[in-house]
Amino acid sequence: MIDMIIEQRRRQLGGGMEVGRVLPFARRRMVGPFIFFDHMGPLDLAPGMDTNVDVRPHPHIGLSTVTYLFSGEVMHRDSLGYEQAIRPQEVNWMTAGSGITHSERFEHARVHGDHLHGIQAWVALPTEFEEIAPSFSHHAGLDLPQWDAAGVAGQLIAGSAYGLTAGTATHSPLFYAHLDMAAGATAEIPGGYEERALYIASGAVEVGGTRHESGRMLILTPVASQVHALEPSRVMVLGGDTIGKRFIYWNFVSSSRDRLAQAAEDWKAGRMKLPDADDKEFIPLPNDPFPTK
Numbered sequence: 001m002i003d004m005i006i007e008q009r010r011r012q013l014g015g016g017m018e019v020g021r022v023l024p025f026a027r028r029r030m031v032g033p034f035i036f037f038d039h040m041g042p043l044d045l046a047p048g049m050d051t052n053v054d055v056r057p058h059p060h061i062g063l064s065t066v067t068y069l070f071s072g073e074v075m076h077r078d079s080l081g082y083e084q085a086i087r088p089q090e091v092n093w094m095t096a097g098s099g100i101t102h103s104e105r106f107e108h109a110r111v112h113g114d115h116l117h118g119i120q121a122w123v124a125l126p127t128e129f130e131e132i133a134p135s136f137s138h139h140a141g142l143d144l145p146q147w148d149a150a151g152v153a154g155q156l157i158a159g160s161a162y163g164l165t166a167g168t169a170t171h172s173p174l175f176y177a178h179l180d181m182a183a184g185a186t187a188e189i190p191g192g193y194e195e196r197a198l199y200i201a202s203g204a205v206e207v208g209g210t211r212h213e214s215g216r217m218l219i220l221t222p223v224a225s226q227v228h229a230l231e232p233s234r235v236m237v238l239g240g241d242t243i244g245k246r247f248i249y250w251n252f253v254s255s256s257r258d259r260l261a262q263a264a265e266d267w268k269a270g271r272m273k274l275p276d277a278d279d280k281e282f283i284p285l286p287n288d289p290f291p292t293k
Helices: 107-112 257-270
Strands: 002-007 008-013 017-023 034-045 055-060 065-072 076-080 083-086 091-095 100-105 114-124 134-140 144-148 152-161 174-179 186-188 197-203 204-207 210-213 216-220 224-227 235-241 245-251 252-254
Touching: 008 076, 034 065, 034 235, 055 252, 055 257, 065 076, 065 152, 076 091, 076 252, 083 091, 083 134, 091 100, 091 152, 107 257, 114 197, 152 186, 152 257, 174 224, 197 204, 204 235, 224 235, 252 257
Parallel strands: none
Antiparallel strands: 002 216, 008 017, 017 034, 034 114, 055 100, 065 091, 065 114, 076 083, 076 100, 091 134, 144 152, 152 174, 174 235, 186 224, 197 216, 197 235, 204 210, 204 224, 245 252
């Protein structure tokens, strides 16, 4: 039932911010179109904290980013002019396409303090959509269908699953959902997709008779159909159809290495517009090609 287990690797992003990186992994780069998966927090942010914790303006191409919070608040600003706070059970879906820049700042926490906990994922775009015009959308309420039955409170974040479809505009067949499971509850794992995985954000679950703790992604075989909570657990289920090989360099994703090199040169040369409301600083291109934030 389990093809591979990926343990999160703790990564320092600077300013005291630490994440658990899951994808990409050396032996498993993607799950369907999902090419990046970071577990943010849980982290307590004190009032008056330094701005070094913020994620300064940085660029993307060839992907959609999806930020989903269990707790806390993050302020998004981008080069299209959008300024939108993201809060729990809401979704900021940003499609970079041919290129976009954005920042993610903890302004609410700086004034009030906060408890940050959530997931940031990247969804690679199919080849025919890699260079589409960038776009941004915010989703809440009816856009993100919810259900509550037999000890499982679920929310569909993107795509189609459980007989439901989310309002987020995706470009390939996929699903992404959040399950809050009571101890002893059992949830179905969506089928009908080429690749699937689940990530245990908190708690402990059983799949195929084996216990698995938080911080672990389970890459599933086609026969896996259920997850059972051994204690109160927060589980993300995700997957989709494959879209082909993708290369990744820093915050750039593409089917072409040459396109990655061009994006890097564009950023170094200042040819990518910064957010109007946040254009005084930015993250320089790093020497390390491994993706960071």
